[in-house]
Amino acid sequence: MLLIDCPYCGERPELEFVYGGQAHVARPAQPAQVSAQQWADYLYRRDNTRGVHAERWRHTHGCGRFFNALRDTTTDHFRATYKVGEPPPSAAAPVPR
Amino acid sequence: MNEGLRTREGGRIDRSRGLHFSFDGRAYTGVAGDTLASALLANGVHLMGRSFKYHRPRGVLACGAEEPNALVAVRRDAARYTPNLRATQVELYEGLAAHSQNRWPSLAFDLGAVNDLLAPFIPAGFYYKTFMWPRRAWQWLYEPRIRAAAGLGRAPTEADPDRYASRYAHCDVLIVGAGPAGLAAAAAAAASGARVMLCDEQNEFGGSLLADDPRAAAAIEGRPAPQWLRETSAALGSNARVTLLPRTTAFGYFPHNLLGLNERLSDHLADPHPDLPRERQWQVRAREVVLATGAIERPLVFPGNDRPGIMLAGAARTWLNRYGVLPGTRAVVVTAHDEAYPAALELQAAGVFIASIADVRARDDGSWAARARAAGIPVLTRATVLGTGGRRRVNSILLAQLEGGEAGAQAQPCDLVLMCGGFTPSVHLFSQSRGKLCWDEGLQAFLPGTPAERVRSAGACRGVFALDAALADGAAAGAAAAREATAPARTGVCPSGAAAAAAAPPAAGGGAGFAGALPQPAGARGRAFVDWQNDVTTGDLALATREGFRSIEHIKRYTTTGMATDQGKTSNLNALGIVSCTLGKPIPEVGLTSFRMPYTPVSFGSFAGPARGELFDPVRTTPMHEWARARGAVFEDVGLWKRARYFPRGAEHMHAAVGRECLAVRNACGIFDASTLGKIEVVGKDAVTFMNRLYVNAWTGLAVGRCRYGLLLRDDGFVYDDGVVARVSENRFHVTTTTGGAPRVLAMMEDYLQTEWSDLKVWLTSTTEQWAVVAVQGPKARAVLAGLVDIDLAAAALPHMSVALGRISGVPMRLFRVSFTGELGFEVNVPADFGPAVWEALWDAGQAHDITPYGTETMHVLRAEKGYIIVGQDTDGTVTPDDAGLGWAIGKNKPDFVGKRSLERPAMTSPQRRQLVGLLTTDPQVVLEDGAQVMAQAGARAPARALGHVTSSYHSSVLGRSIALGLVAGGRARIGETLYVSVPAGDIPVQVASPVFYDPQGRRLHA
Helix, strand or coil: CCEEEECCCEEEEHHHCEEEEECCCCCCCCHHHCCHHHHHHHHHCCCCCCCEEEEEEECCCCCCCEEEEEEECCCCCEEEEEECCCCCCCCCCCCCC | CCHHHECCCCCCCEEEEEEEEEECCEEEEEEECCEHHHHHHHCCCCCCEECCCCCCEECCCCCCCCCCCCEEEEECCCCCEEEEEECCCCECCCCEEEEECCCCECCCCEHHHHHHHCHHHCCCCHHHHCCCCCCCHHHHHHHHHHHHHCCCCCCCCCCCCCCEEEEEEEEEEEEECCCHHHHHHHHHHHHCCCCEEEECCCCCCCHHHHHCCHHHCCEECCEEHHHHHHHHHHHHHCCCCEEEECCEEEEEEECCCEEEEEEECCCCCCCCCCCCCCEEEEEEEEEEEEECCCEEECCCECECCCCCCEEEHHHHHHHHHCCCECCCCEEEEEECCCCHHHHHHHHHHCCCEEEEEEECCCCCCCHHHHHHHHCCCCEECCEEEEEEECCCCCCEEEEEECCCCCCCCEEEECCEEEEECCEEECCHHHHHCCCCEEEECCCCEEEECCCCCCEEECHHHHCCCCHHHHHHHHHHHHHHHHHHHCCCCCCCCCCCHHHHCCCCCCCCCCCCCCCCECCCCCCCCCCEEEECCCCEEHHHHHHHHHCCCCCHHHHHHHHCCCCCCCCCCCCHHHHHHHHHHHHCCCHHHHCCCCCCCCCCCCCHHHHHCCCCHHHCCCCECCCCHHHHHHCCCEEEEECCEEEEEECCCCCCCHHHHHHHHHHHHHHCEEEEECCCCEEEEEECCCHHHHHHHHECCCCCCCCCCEEEEEEEECCCCCEEEEEEEEEEECCEEEEEECCCCHHHHHHHHHHHHHHHCCCCCCEEEECCCCEEEEEEECCCHHHHHHCCECCCCCCCCCCCCEEEEEEECCEEEEEEECCCCCCCEEEEEEEHHHHHHHHHHHHHHHHHHCEEECCHHHHHHHHHHCCCCCCCCCCCCCCCCCCCCCHHHCCCCCCCCCCHHHHCCHHHCCCCCEEEEEEEECCCCCCCCCCCEEECCCCCCCCCCCCEEEEEEEEECCCCEEEEEEEEECHHHHCCCEEEEEECCEEEEEEEECCCCCCCCCCCCCC
8 A cells, every 4th residue: 555645634545545547638728629639639548657657646535635646657656746736846856755 | 292202391382281182183282382283293293284286195394384284274163263274383272173184084094195196197287288078078077076176275164253453553663573683673773762563473582593492592692592582572572662563474565665464362362352353454554664584494305305204404493492392203314504403413412313414515524514423423415315205204215325425325214304405585575565686696595685665674584694693684774774764854655775775695604505406316206396285396397397388487377386375485496496407597597486465374354354244334324214214115225325225015025016106106296215316516606617617518597596407428428427406596506416426526526626627716515415305206296395395386486497495394495396207396405414304294294195105216217217317327438418318408509518529529429329219128018138239130149239238127007018228329210110139038029219208298297
């Protein structure tokens, strides 16, 4: 069970959270204006990252807030968690200790 | 007890406290401090089990968790029957009753042993090559027989009556293993003030110290080792910041330093207090972990190495020094490591005749060999074993010397063979933590390499074997772990990487031992066992490589080596050595199979903990649940909810009850508990914008006080949920969802609100459990309500699809005029606590109007008669609004809503999509089955393509016939056609019809 650092509540066990898929996939502002391919990419195309992956989590059984995280998919270690709307911290940043 | 086999003094047993026990029904006595295995050995019993495949007689090989042979069942009563326990770990108590396994009719005479004679015909993987013909025999002959023969032990026949506890814990430093390294680590970590937990699978702390001869014990910190052990344990025990957990196995290492520990609390007690849980499972989140899990002695692989009486040298030493038991009288020692020598010398001193020591190594200059010779023990070098004799106990061993040694084989009588192939560090937990293992050529062992978690290894589990070095290693690891754990700047859960890596281990004293099969002269015969528990021999491994298997993972699965309940603790490295030798590749290139949890088997009860019976899953009940229960309602589970399904009268069956309830609603009035309906309050100055963006409908024009059927899609355009939405005030919507959909709809709303449209001023609140909802439906519903509410119920004042705020019997209420039945209907929403009282008031008022309670089954029939869909039953995640006949709900002038762009894709507008239609059987009494396939022609055979399937099907009492809804390709254009529903008994002709079967004009609804 992962230990996840909610930016609002602090470290909590994984069972308080729900995974929300890849982060920073913005819904087109004008869906009617985008091509079928662009819309399909938005709906279905996701990265399959080996390494640091930006992803969404929701602290469902806590504050209820969505936030983003950088997680290394090879080790399950989080590099950072950050609030919605904030840019992702540099993935190359040293591992916090 | 065989007095001659128990020493007069010494050991960690209490000879003054005799304990009676039985094994296979025969009475024996042991003493306090014994395990089942040591007590049986003290009684001269070596035969403790039968092997899995060949049913060969087996004795105890090891003295701890790694024991592959002596698997027993311990029975307290029919419900408390635990199979597959290792006799070496079963602590003796007064009255213990143990049974051997995998034998019939008895352990001494086992008919299954015929497999041993058939062994040439059943090598590794034989089941992949046989049982092919005749094909039909698989079902009635092969599979039942194989199933009957397979498996170890048997399950208890009654439900487990014991209690199991579970507990979460946090600590600075968790230390696994309380041998010298673990104790030193705990003492060092505790000295710095850290919160420490120390667990060990044994009943006593001490690890390898427990097996030492106390008279010959080394000094630790200036004290004799037993005194150091006593005092160190006592000091830790009296430290309030230290938690000591004996009889506790760390069975799994999970991400971010979460470890699973299983504490056994009562299995060692003769008469446990009834309040005592049997086991307690700990989930420990440790800031730092120190693994001090020791090493496991390796057996040697030679022909006939599995007879009872052949055991590990270290195990024999433990029997003698810890339990005061002589495991034999005349012993031969076969070794590839120095550690067998002290065992031989100590056993000799205790009175065991050591016939000879056969050292497989070439060198003859060691001090141990000289000491053995000085003690009068012949030592052979470059030795090998050609075979052994004896049926239920070894009685001879055939030693030989390879080229360069003395020629000729010599048979020696013996009743005990000690073997030592070296030591395999226990890297199981480190490997589970996803740390990398490195092959150490000097030690011939896999050692912990780069860690993936905040973990350190100390002592023998990282190849530091010598006592003083292991103590120093443990102390250093404990101090470093405590320092890291309590460092003020520390945040996050990432490992400190380099900091956790320790200095390389020193060269092994005593040699690296031997991994593989002992060399044999050409033409040697006899099976040499690699994996005792699964009966895997050197021949099986050779066969696997001959048949082309190269990956160790494949060889493992083909031969099943390392796949038994002991997970290959004693066998894996020897198997690797053999495969490496056969393939001509070094061991690290052959690779290593994965270590998986659990380290040793953990009972299901421990994982279930208190989550059994009523506590297995939460149960949700409505405020009116008791009323329904008292009326004899039959409940069904809908998600976690208990919902009244129907209210049988007398001996009425469901079919009759539902028919009666349906007619009551159609002809008079029914009362229904709709409280489980999901309810979300959407509030804020941007609430209408939010609703417009989310739901397909146009909300701007919805007047305050009116309701609308809301339809929610996913962004891929498929129906996700539906429900009536009321505009309670300008900026307040009362949104209802399906019963099962409430949490996911709220989650979806939160997702869009928080991450896409965070600029909107909207607040979302789940109000599902705040409102009790009573549906009053039927032509007389208005009359029932009229005297109770302060609202004008006339159709002009409160038309269909409207909402009014008022009071019912003085209780504040939101009154919806809505209907899921097609009748004049109201849904009374009151604060949940008032639900029962309001229900009773309505019930009383309804008595004059033939009011009838109805349940969910009736509700389903009534809505199907009207063609109202249930999301999840008539839709399946691939249905668009138009497919479901709900295209009218879409707000056509909205620029966007969730799913709109997807609905414009060509495939989503094809007229050949499956559309919701009614299906009427030619024979009105035939009720179709949900899910049955709809075919264009009768007599269609595979691979014919179905046009669609039946989604809902019922008998309608008001129509006097069966009705069904289905999704059929191009269905609306097929109305009037005859199609066929395919069932095993044949084809049922059906006519495609409108999905609205009753009152298609909706006159009753608007009454």
